[in-house]
Structures are given as C-alpha cells and as structure tokens.
Amino acid sequence: MVRLAPAPVTLLGEQEVLLGYAMPESTIPFSLTQHGSTGCHLHDLTLSPRAMEQIEASRAGQGVVLRLKLQGDVWMGREVASFHDPVECRINQSDWLTALAQCGHGQYLLFEVPILASKDPRAPSSARYLQQAKDHFAKGHFDEAVGACRRALEGLLEATQSKDAQFAAVKAFKSGKSEELNIDQREKLIRQAVMNYTHLAHHHEEGADVVRFDRSSAAMVLGLTASLIARIR
Incomplete structure (x- = not known):
C-alpha cells in the first residue's frame, strides 16, 4: 500500500508562500501486476482568510x-520505500474566479461589509457600479475598479438626494x-x-494624464465605497 503524508502546498510567484498542508484522504491499496494503471486521490487543504488574501495579492x-x-x-511486504514528488498545479483566471464565487469568497470584503444586491431598489445604480468595481478588482483592473466606485458614489448622491x-x-x-458638524454630516x-x-x-x-492605482489603493476605495453604500437607509 501507499501511505501518504500531509503535502505542503506552496503559492508560486515573485515570492513563494507556504499556504498550508493538504491532508490525504486515505491510504492507497495496490497490487503488483504486469499492467500499468492510473487513478486519482484527493487531498484536502483548508485556506484561512489570511491565506486567501495572500493568494489574491500575489x-x-x-x-x-x-x-x-x-x-x-x-x-511492499516488509520493504518500505519513501518518495517525494513535487506537482505543479496551474489554475487559470476564469476557473479561479469561479471557485471564489462557489466558496463564497468575495461576497464580503475582508472586514465583512455586505455588498448591496444588484437589484436593490434603494440605489440600483450604485449597486450595479459597485458590482462592476468588485469584478474589475478581482481581475486586477484597478483603475477601472476605482472609476466604477466613483460612479457608484455619484449614484448614491442621486438615490439619497x-x-x-x-x-x-x-x-x-x-x-x-x-x-459643529453632526455624525451624518x-x-x-x-x-x-x-x-x-x-x-x-x-x-x-477621459484620456487625460494616465493615473495608475495599485491593488492597495483600489482595495481602500472599494472598501470605503461598499461601506458608505451599505449604510443607505
């Protein structure tokens, strides 16, 4: 039989980041034959919020x-042989964004500000632009994300008069x-x-001097915009 140990999982990029250890589902029984065969085996890796943020930043x-x-x-009987085999896994942008949506990541920002529903009647324009900003941010389009946040806030002005x-x-x-200003002001x-x-x-x-927002700036704007819109009454 094959007895698997917990497998270290590393995020590859400019700097390698250890995300955790994937736990094998079970041992793998096998028997020696003249014919080769293939199979699959599951490993489970639980990603903490910090690990998810490290992946998104990287x-x-x-x-x-x-x-x-x-x-x-x-x-094999009384004989034991150890093995170490690094396997690289590439997940394209589309599949990763689908996985994020399926696991619920991104429905809330890191500090759990609820995202206004896209069809919320209180501020439909703001909700729509906020969703666009969130999508741009996930794809790394930070300038577009900030621009959508501005339109979302402009929509909030109109919705709340x-x-x-x-x-x-x-x-x-x-x-x-x-x-003399109160809290609302x-x-x-x-x-x-x-x-x-x-x-x-x-x-x-509008095509003026090019201004580039980085991920940190866009995250700040998106968080503030979502927070302000979430307070609509």
Whole structure:
C-alpha cells in the first residue's frame, strides 16, 4: 500500500508562500501486476482568510500557480520505500474566479461589509457600479475598479438626494465649523473625500494624464465605497 503524508502546498510567484498542508484522504491499496494503471486521490487543504488574501495579492488579477509536494511511503511486504514528488498545479483566471464565487469568497470584503444586491431598489445604480468595481478588482483592473466606485458614489448622491446636504457639510468644514458638524454630516465629508480621491480615475477615463492605482489603493476605495453604500437607509 501507499501511505501518504500531509503535502505542503506552496503559492508560486515573485515570492513563494507556504499556504498550508493538504491532508490525504486515505491510504492507497495496490497490487503488483504486469499492467500499468492510473487513478486519482484527493487531498484536502483548508485556506484561512489570511491565506486567501495572500493568494489574491500575489496573483494580481491573473491565474494561480500552486506546488503540491507529494510525499509518503510505499509498503511492499516488509520493504518500505519513501518518495517525494513535487506537482505543479496551474489554475487559470476564469476557473479561479469561479471557485471564489462557489466558496463564497468575495461576497464580503475582508472586514465583512455586505455588498448591496444588484437589484436593490434603494440605489440600483450604485449597486450595479459597485458590482462592476468588485469584478474589475478581482481581475486586477484597478483603475477601472476605482472609476466604477466613483460612479457608484455619484449614484448614491442621486438615490439619497443628498447632493446639497453633502455640499453644505463640505462648506461648513472649510469655513472652520467642523466642531459643529453632526455624525451624518461627517459621514458626508468622508463620502466627498472618497469621491475626490477617485476623481483621478475619472480623468484617466477621459484620456487625460494616465493615473495608475495599485491593488492597495483600489482595495481602500472599494472598501470605503461598499461601506458608505451599505449604510443607505
């Protein structure tokens, strides 16, 4: 029989990252014959939220390359032979995104902000653009993700009819009356600050000077945008 040991699973990229150890399903019975044969065997690897984030940061919108180091012992009567066999597994972008959706990863951001449903009647435009931003982010299109976040926030202004109130909060802040602002007005200041930050992506779409947002910047904007939209009443 073949007795497999836990197999180290490493994420390949600019830096190799050990994700954990895949546990073999069971031992493999076999008998010696004159004919070769093939079969399959399952290994289970539980990925922590931290490991998932490491994969997402490393792949930068592309596919995933993993190395599984198979190791164990082959028992033939009283004789025992050990083996070590590294196996490389390439997962293309499409299959990885499908797997993320199936396991529920991405329905919430890392700090668990619920994503507004695409058909939410309270702010359908914001929900649609937020979903686009999320999709762009998963594919590594960070400029487009930030631009979609801006349109989502603009849709929120329209849905809540709060454009004038937001302008008034900004005006009060600039005039030195920040201490008089209530919580709702301060939230509108945050919303305006995010819109100002994403305005660079808006210029990029119009063909002006090219501005490139990295993954960290896009994650910050996406998190803030989702949080602000999730607070719609």
